[in-house]
Amino acid sequence: MSAGVAAELSPRGSRHWVRVAGALLGVWYAFMLTYRFEILLWMIATCLPLIMMGVWIEAGASGLFPDITAVSVARYFLAVFVVRQLTVVWVIYEFEWHVNSGRLSSYLLTPVDPAWRYVTMHLGEQAARLPFFVGVVALALLLYPAALRGEEGEGWWVPSLWQVGWFVVLTYFAFFLRFLIQYTIAMLSFWFERASGFEHLSYLLFLFCSGMLFPLEVLPTAVRELLLWTPFPYLLWFPATMLSTGDVELTRGLAVLLGWGALLLALNRVAWRRGLRRYSAMGA
Amino acid sequence: MPASDPANPQPTVVAEGLTKHYRVGDKQPGLFGTLRHFVKRKYRNIEAVREVSFTVAPGEVVGFLGPNGAGKTTAIKMLTGLIAPTSGRAEVLGFTPFDRKPGLLRQLTLVMGNKQQLMWDLPAWDTYRVNAAVYGIPHDEANRRVKAFAELLELEKELTQPVRKLSLGQRMKAELIAALLHHPRVLFLDEPTLGLDVNAQTAVREFLRAYNAEHGASVLLTSHYMADVTALCERVIVINHGRILYDGTLAGVVERFAPYRQVTLDLEQPVEAVVLAGFGEIEEHTGQTARLLVQRAALTATVERALSELPVLDLTIGDPPIEEVIAKLFASGEEDQDDRGYPENQENAEKEAAA
Numbered sequence: 001m002s003a004g005v006a007a008e009l010s011p012r013g014s015r016h017w018v019r020v021a022g023a024l025l026g027v028w029y030a031f032m033l034t035y036r037f038e039i040l041l042w043m044i045a046t047c048l049p050l051i052m053m054g055v056w057i058e059a060g061a062s063g064l065f066p067d068i069t070a071v072s073v074a075r076y077f078l079a080v081f082v083v084r085q086l087t088v089v090w091v092i093y094e095f096e097w098h099v100n101s102g103r104l105s106s107y108l109l110t111p112v113d114p115a116w117r118y119v120t121m122h123l124g125e126q127a128a129r130l131p132f133f134v135g136v137v138a139l140a141l142l143l144y145p146a147a148l149r150g151e152e153g154e155g156w157w158v159p160s161l162w163q164v165g166w167f168v169v170l171t172y173f174a175f176f177l178r179f180l181i182q183y184t185i186a187m188l189s190f191w192f193e194r195a196s197g198f199e200h201l202s203y204l205l206f207l208f209c210s211g212m213l214f215p216l217e218v219l220p221t222a223v224r225e226l227l228l229w230t231p232f233p234y235l236l237w238f239p240a241t242m243l244s245t246g247d248v249e250l251t252r253g254l255a256v257l258l259g260w261g262a263l264l265l266a267l268n269r270v271a272w273r274r275g276l277r278r279y280s281a282m283g284a
Numbered sequence: 285m286p287a288s289d290p291a292n293p294q295p296t297v298v299a300e301g302l303t304k305h306y307r308v309g310d311k312q313p314g315l316f317g318t319l320r321h322f323v324k325r326k327y328r329n330i331e332a333v334r335e336v337s338f339t340v341a342p343g344e345v346v347g348f349l350g351p352n353g354a355g356k357t358t359a360i361k362m363l364t365g366l367i368a369p370t371s372g373r374a375e376v377l378g379f380t381p382f383d384r385k386p387g388l389l390r391q392l393t394l395v396m397g398n399k400q401q402l403m404w405d406l407p408a409w410d411t412y413r414v415n416a417a418v419y420g421i422p423h424d425e426a427n428r429r430v431k432a433f434a435e436l437l438e439l440e441k442e443l444t445q446p447v448r449k450l451s452l453g454q455r456m457k458a459e460l461i462a463a464l465l466h467h468p469r470v471l472f473l474d475e476p477t478l479g480l481d482v483n484a485q486t487a488v489r490e491f492l493r494a495y496n497a498e499h500g501a502s503v504l505l506t507s508h509y510m511a512d513v514t515a516l517c518e519r520v521i522v523i524n525h526g527r528i529l530y531d532g533t534l535a536g537v538v539e540r541f542a543p544y545r546q547v548t549l550d551l552e553q554p555v556e557a558v559v560l561a562g563f564g565e566i567e568e569h570t571g572q573t574a575r576l577l578v579q580r581a582a583l584t585a586t587v588e589r590a591l592s593e594l595p596v597l598d599l600t601i602g603d604p605p606i607e608e609v610i611a612k613l614f615a616s617g618e619e620d621q622d623d624r625g626y627p628e629n630q631e632n633a634e635k636e637a638a639a
Contacts, residue, residue, distance in 0.1 A: 031403060034406070035405075105361075105394075105399065106399065108365070110389060
């Protein structure tokens with residue numbers, strides 16, 4: 001290889017990757033905008049936290065649960081809704097299809113790991129979803145203004161800058177953790193034709209252990225403590241509580257979250273390498 | 285082995301004893317077959333590529349010929365690193381393809397007539413933008429390259445409309461731009477003209493020829509259109525049942541696999557087929573014209589006999605068209621001793637069709 005060619009082909013360091021990420025984000029955003037109507041429907045399909053909010057406002061008002069009030073659960077589920085909108089992950093369906101149809105091949109032939117494309121695809125979709133869910137949050141606050149101003153004795157809901165900052169960070173950590181869980185399960189596509197079956201199982205755990213159906217405060221302390229060692233609370237409850245009350249054990253939470261992240265990343269890379277040996281690049 | 289061939293000291297592509305076995309499910313049709321397959325899976329080993337060895341020199345354009353299911357695509361998948369060989373060695377530009385090192389991926393491309401990398405709902409330009417970033421091509425340079433390619437392919441405003449709105453020919457041209465934007469040194473082209481009309485086929489062919497001339501790239505091309513092969517390749521590799529049957533010049537195929545010549549007769553009056561059959565194998569016979577295949581060894585004697593016994597107006601002798609030679613070659617490949625006792629060819633064809 002001539003020196004000139006070698007120079008042109010050398011990797012370009014961080015600036016190169018910023019450019020790759022920027023180009024991918026821009027293109028996926030444009031791609032997702034062509035599906036804006038579908039995105040609206042998907043968003044409505046992820047409104048479960050708002051339904052749970054309605055249920056729990058009643059429960060909170062009943063006084064059955066000493067730790068929660070109608071206002072506190074309203075704030076919690078609104079925050080859950082926002083986290084959910086920014087952490088929707090569907091990579092397994094995309095990946096499974098790409099493996100089974102051989103479409104993964106064209107990704108494999110470029111010098112950038114396919115994970116870049118999948119992650120930016122999700123972030124592009126989030127950007128396309130943003131105006132819709134901001135509208136829904138505004139509507140929810142309009143319908144239940146108490147969440148914002150509080151009942152008598154409770155103050156306005158004004159999270160501190162510190163809370164908001166961590167909320168954003170933890171929400172993206174939640175996204176990456178959820179992505180890693182699903183993308184690792186997605187690797188099973190190399191062994192099974194329908195890896196999404198395993199995802200349904202994991203979703204069930206997610207539903208019950210993440211704080212999607214109920215705030216974890218209503219659980220017995222021992223159960224909650226146990227759950228906090230699993231990755232699930234960090235997908236919703238942890239960032240949502242950071243915004244609604246700020247009452248979380250940040251250090252331990254971060255340690256558990258990052259620990260799971262590192263473990264899943266390692267698992268993912270091992271499965272990726274082994275899986276590729278089984279890939280048959282059907283049709284191409 | 286070819287790697288040490290003094291004529292090609294540093295081949296860009298090396299296949300050495302390349303072999304790929306697949307395990308595929310074997311289910312009988314019908315409900316009973318389905319239930320039995322569910323309870324007790326039966327698998328069969330398919331030897332898609334068997335001990336294939338060849339090299340491609342820098343700048344060389346090689347036609348890779350074979351019927352459906354011969355193992356061409358599987359061999360290309362191994363050489364591009366998409367799948368791991370069962371045994372044997374693949375090497376491209378000094379890299380092992382399956383390692384998928386960026387150094388290799390930046391210099392390689394694969395174009396498949398039945399697959400696409402362009403994003404369906406967006407204009408081709410969006411894919412080019414991503415590719416430019418991924419391959420680290422500066423903006424201006426990428427613009428210049430796209431413009432130059434688009435000019436050769438007579439594409440322009442098509443590049444800013446959604447890919448799904450393009451015709452098949454336009455889409456293939458747009459695919460080629462995406463595949464060659466990074467100026468790869470090794471091109472694997474799997475049926476790049478599949479389904480295109482004659483004009484588009486010619487345009488694609490001319491474009492590939494121009495690219496090869498300018499960049500001196502090595503090309504391995506499969507195509508069912510012999511015109512692609514005759515226009516672009518000096519050398520062909522013929523593969524069937526996963527094995528190489530021939531590797532040499534295009535003209536050599538005719539020499540080696542067509543031990544007969546084509547004799548065309550214009551006759552004064554119609555002659556019955558029974559009579560003509562005595563002179564050679566009848567390829568075409570319409571009343572007063574006939575085309576016969578005559579063994580090279582018997583050519584002179586047969587021509588003399590035809591001139592004296594038949595009412596010949598005109599007689600021409602030529603080589604049979606390469607298409608026919610190849611078709612005959614593949615047909616005779618079926619009779620090739622198959623030690624595994626099952627028609628692999630058909631199975632592989634089904635596998636490809638299903639994909």
